[in-house]
Structures are given as structure tokens and as C-alpha cells.
Amino acid sequence: MSMQAHEIASPLTREPFEARRLREMAISAGADDVGFVSIDDPAIAFERAEILAAFPYARTLVSFVMRMNRENIRSPARSLANVEFHRVGDETDAVSHRLTRMLEDMGIRAAYPSMAFPMEASRWPNKMWVVSHKPVAVAAGLGKMGVHRNVIHPKFGNFILLGTVVVDVALDAYSRPLDYNPCLSCKLCVAVCPTGAIAPDGGFDFAACYTHNYREFMGGFMDWVETIADAKGAAGYREKVEDAETVSMWQSLAYGPNYKAAYCLAVCPAGEDVIGAYRGDRSGFLRSIVDPLKQKEETIYVTPQSDAEDYVKRRFPHKRVKRVANGMRAASIASFARGLSLRFQKKRAAGLSAVYHFAFSGAERKDLTVRIADGRLDVGEGLIGKADLVIHADAQSWLRFLRKERSLLWALVTLEIRLRGDPRLLAAFGKCFP
Ligand code: SF4
DSSP: OOGGGGOOOTTTTTTOHHHEEEEEEEHTOSSSSEEETTTTOOGGGGGGHHHHHHTTOOEEEEEEEEEEHHHHHHSSSHHHHHHHHHHHHHHHHHHHHHHHHHHHHTTTTEEEEOSSSSSGGGGTTSSSSSSSSHHHHHHHHEEEETSSSSSEEETTOOOOEEEEEESSSOOOOOOOOSSSSOOOOOOOHHHHOOOOOOOSSSOOOOHHHHHHHHHSSHHHHHHHHHHHOOSSHHHHHHHSSSHHHHHHHHHHHHHOOSSSHHHHHHHHSSSTTTTHHHHHOOOHHHHIIIIIHOOOOEEEEEEEEEEEHHHHHHHHSSSSEEOOOOOOOOOHHHHHHHHHHHHHHHHTTTTTTEEEEEEETTOOOOOEEEEEETTTEEEEOOSSSOOOOOOEHHHHHHHHHHSSSSHHHHHHHTEEEEEETTTEEEEEHHHHHO
């Protein structure tokens, strides 16, 4: 029985709401599983301030999962996977909407961020999403992150999408994280990823995944627009973009952006409902689910001279490599610093051991120390230790150089950028971030 708004006390004087009842409401709204996280949970402390900025009344996060149909996600015909991503994505937002409406009708303040897109586009190229659904779901006991960095639900595996509803009531009980990880460490996600983005040691090449799988989203779309702008007529455009690619971009614009791969989700055998087929007949599982994706002839998008370009040519010679830009360009020195770890190419950094000091002046003053050694990258604030190369740069000039709007030579001649140390180390630095 629903309560009337005037019967509800203020959030601070209210009795804690029953978690059991909220769970029933979420399930009746269409969720497949639900968990609850306090706004004060240390597991989400890293974005507590951002959540409160969007939801100033937040006291509890209701995290829920929605099942996806497995065989759609597994099909080499990616239109089958994408229709399921879109269908369940829309339903995830619908469940958030229905639960929020129920709570609102009870006089409880509640709101929800989108499941995925649209997001806060004005924040680009910084963090665009309002709530990070994955860590909330993990804190809510709905799963753990697998080697492929997706949440694996103990029963449904990774064939889920995540939603979050933020409410202004405290609960009488909160969820606990799982005490085990359903990930089997089978590394099938590593083997099937066409770009080599998932490393067996748990490393992740964000740029490789983003450039290919998200080709028709955000940065890839920006690159496509710039390709049109740079083309000298239709023939020039067709030299760079095949007709099928143009049609694919139309499809994404018309029906919602389509993923190019997401093969890591397709092959994951973890989860009570999923694992039987893998345990019962491993070679059959590989033959029917993994091999068709590995053997598929398709175009793989890579940035030139990236680790991904080498990987595709070596591991999947039957797949076509297409060199593109991915739109990952810094709009500020702060985003330059944040983006380094996302763009770092471990294999390109092989053999390089150097410490770089960046001293930015002008519109954005900032000191950074970047250390590259043993294929690892460390970025720190301030000028730490002894540098092999010191780069003094006007912030705007450096950003223009990164965006290829200003030549390095010109910036050096005009002293907008000054180097102290071996300049070859700057070229070596650039190779690590193609
Ligand atoms: S495919 Fe295997 S290693 Fe990768 S996330 Fe799933 S269970 Fe873990």
C-alpha cells in the first residue's frame, strides 16, 4: 500500500526505510537483482562529492542489474549483440524511471542517472558520467570485476547491464560485497579481444579498446566529422571512408551507437547460469563461441603505431587494420595529466627508462613528474627527484602542440616550449602516447 506524500517525515527525522521493502519495489519495477549502498560507504568515497553535487539529498544508492540474453551477445553478427545492448539498456532506464516514480509517489526524493548515454557531454573530455555504476554494483554485492573489467554477477555472469537510483532515505540494512570473485581467470577475454586491450596480467590498454570498440561513439565520431571536413569533395571522402562505414555511422546515429566488438563479454563463462556449458564441454565452448569471433574477418580500428596495431597484425592477420584518430585530445593540462595513463602504450615504452619534469606556466600553472621505466608509467604532481628531461612550456602552446595545431619546432624557436636535457627523450615520450 503506497503512502501519501504528506504522511512522509523529513529525511533527517524519518525512521530508516526497510531494505526488504525497497528490494521488493525494485524487483516489481523489473530489476533482476538489487543491492543497497550508503552514500557514506568508503567504497564509493572517491565520487561521493560528485554524487552529492548531482543528488544533494543522496543517502542511499539502489544498485540493480538487468539480465541480457546470452546468445545475442555471443553472435559474430554484432547487430544481434547491439540490439540486445540497446533493448536492455532502454529497459534499465525504464526500471530506474518506474522505481523513482514509486518512491516519488511515497514522498521520497529519488532520481537516476542514465544507464549509459546520454551523459554530461559538456564535461568532455573529462569524466562525463554522473555515477560510476560498476563500483556501486560491486559495493552492493551484485558482483565483482573480472579480468575484463566488467562486473560479473554470481548467477547471471557478465550478461547484465547496471542501473542506479539515488534516494534520500537511509535504510535499516545495507548490502555487503561478495566475499569471492566469480571470475575464473580463464583468460578467454584476453584471447578473444581483437585489439589486445586486455593483458593477461590484468593490465588494460584503454586507448586500444576505446579506439575500436567505441569507434562510433564520442571521439571516433569526432574523427569521422574531421575526416569529412578535411576531404576535398566526395571522391576524397570515399578514399578515406568506405561506404559500409558511412552506413554504419548512419545506423549508430539513427538507432543508438553500436559497439564494434565487446567480445570479452561474449566469451566470459563465469556465473552460475553460464558456467555449465563451459565446464561440460570446454572444446565445444571454444569451437562454438570463442573461435567464430577470433576467426571473423572484419576491420579493426587502431591509432597509428600503437600496441594495438602491432597486436592485430601479429595475432589476427586475417582482420584488416584501419588507422584512425580516436579524438582523445587534452583540453587542459589537468586532462593531459589524467589522460596519460589512458593512452600509455606499454610495448612502445619497452627499453625506455626516464624521468620527465613538466613545468607548465601561463593560463594553467602545474608541475608534473612522469616516470617511465620497465613498461610502467607513474604520473605525480610536483617536480619529484632528478629529471632526465625538463620541459618548461606555456600551457596553451603545449596543448596546441598536442593537438597538432602548432609545430614543436615553432614552439621551441619562440621559446614557448623549452627543453633541458636530451631532446630525443621527448620523441621517445611521444612514442609511448601515439
Ligand atoms: S573471460 Fe575468464 S578471465 Fe575473462 S573475465 Fe570472464 S572469467 Fe574472468
